[in-house]
Each structure stands twice: as C-alpha cells, then as structure tokens.
Amino acid sequence: MLKVPDIATGNDAMSFHNNMNSLKASDNDNSIGTFGNMMIDMLPEDLTFTVFLPSKTAFECDLRLNTSGSLVGEKMNDTYAIISRVLGFSAIPRVLYSNMVPAGKEVSYDSLSGFKLFVSKDEGGVLVANGVKLERVDMRRGKLVVHVIDGVIMDAEFEQSVQPDFDEDDRLKLGTISWYI
Template structure:
C-alpha cells in the first residue's frame, strides 16, 4: 500500500505554492527601486551640453553695454602683447592686462625706442630688457586667470538705491583666482560711458579682446598683491 501511494504521488507533479502578499510587495518594491537606480545612472552619465556664453551681444539687463575694445593691437600696446605671448595659444586664459598708460604710470615701463614686444620677449639684450621681462612675468601671474571670462559672464550689479550714484555692491560680481593665487573680485559697472568691469577696484578701459583662446580686458591700473607693490615701490624710489 505504501509503495502504491508513493507511485501515485510521483505521477502528479507538485503545484507551486503562491507567494504570500508581503513577499509580492517586497519583490515589486525591489524591482521599482532597481529601475529607478538604472534611470538615475543613465541620466547622470549622459554628456551634458557646455555652458553658453552670451559674449557676442550686450547683456539685456544692463542699459549701457561695456566698452568693447576697437583696434585690439593699438589698445593692448607692445607690453600688453608681451604678456599675451607668454601664455600658451591653445589653452583658455583671461588676462586683466594694464593699458599702455597704466604701464607707464604705475610700473614706469615703456617700450624702448619703439622696439617690438616680441623682441623684448625673445632677446633680453641688456639688464633693462631683462628687468622689464621679469616685471611683466610677475604682473602676468597676478592678472591671468586659467579660464575664459567674458564681460557678459559677470553678473550685472543690483539696482542702485534712489538718491545714490556710482556705488559698487561688494556682493555683486564673481570671485576668481589668478595663476599665482591672487584672489580677484570682478564686478560689472553700469555708469554710462565708464560701463565695463572692475577687478579689485581697478576699472577697465575696454573689454573682450580675443587672442586665440585668451580673453584680454584692458585695465586702467595694475593688479598685484601687497608684497609686490611694496617691493616695487621701494625699488622705484
């Protein structure tokens, strides 16, 4: 009898037992979580489009556009060309370069006898040219930022309170760091003919000179740290 019962059980396959409701809920939750995780990974690893720089046109929020440089070679001057030539052509940089008058007024530097800037860079024939090149190297370290920053990339200043004029908000603008570690606060100004940029309190004469991958803003002064300013003033005196 026992053998006959075993044969009968072997003839009929066992039916699968249904999962309890709790296990079904856990399985469904795990499947949904796995699907969400895969979607998050897919979207996070997809390439994103680069940020768009609206430097080709004036910012609409500012009624007075910055003064763009016309005749870039004349605006930079020979010493400014030296600073640009010190940087690699295929890497993005921004230079807050002193104007020709700022070189003369602040650093007492001027091209000698109309010598081309490239000649000062390539052949330091005497002590005067060597010293000029050394000073320009230091100034470049203070004023060069390792990415492109156009005037339109700097946020416009907040509206001025009624009854006040030509004040600059300390919270406006952006903070960048030069290749030598100098922190530079760059702000936009909108005061009519003098509209442009202000970097550490130094106003721009014109902005957005493009030289290859380098963007140059011509400044009415020189960016430098306090130590170099003191040492240069002592040597100048």
C-alpha cells in the same frame, strides 16, 4: 606653464621683440602696446585664459616701464621678470567675458599665482577688477580673452617693490612730508 623667452643681449635684443605676434582685436585697436603683447605672448596659445591686461599708461605710470629704456641690454631681463609677475596676478585659467559677470554681484577667481581677483560691474555697467575700471573688454586672440584695465593688478608686496623710492628732497618737492610739532 608660462612661456618666458630666452632674451638676447646686445644688438640682437630688439630682434626678438620686433618679431612678436600682436593681439588681433576685432576693431584693430592699438591699445595693447608693446608690454601688453609681451605679457600675452607668455601664455600658451592652446589653453584658455582670461587676462586683465594693464593699459599702456598703467605699464608706464604704475610699473615704470617704457619702450625706450626697459627693452635694452640688461634691463630686458628685469622687464620680463616684472611682466611675468604681473601676468601671474592678472590671468585666470578660464574664459570670462564681460556679459558673464552679473550686474550687482561680485565674482571671484584665483589668478595663476593664487592671488584673488574680484570682478564686478559698477552702477553704469562698467566691468571692474579689484576696484579698477576696465578700459576695453572682450578682445580675443585664439583662446585668450583680454580685458584692458586702467591699472595693474598686484599684491601689496609686489606693489611696494615697484613703487619709486623717494628721498626727503623728492617728498618736499611733491609736498608729501608731514610736519610734526
């Protein structure tokens, strides 16, 4: 069962966040970030899991989460909901180190939510999960194995819910409107 903490609102909202444990990577890497630590802290420490954790950039670009706006007031509950949903897609209840994935073969696992994760190695030996390359592999915290992925693993329905809503003016600025004759 996932551990979703009670969230305080008002001035005490950040005190919970500031007291969370950080991932202890063997090389003291700081690539996990605030939202990564929040996601990892939702898993029980006494059970074995492998987590394909979005990078700090992926949390910001793909999920539109940032520490200055997503961890304040009413937005804190929305942030936890998003992170717990992503955790369900990107955690498997077993240990999976990069050296356990055979070269040239794809292995599949059911995530906590039942979403299929397909893991393989590309020609250069880089680990890939659901078509997205991993930035960091085989980091540990207790019984957890953490791989940092250069994206977010999610199903199509959830992806649609976190995509920005563009109106016609936005699409014109981005050059994405197709003109029909």
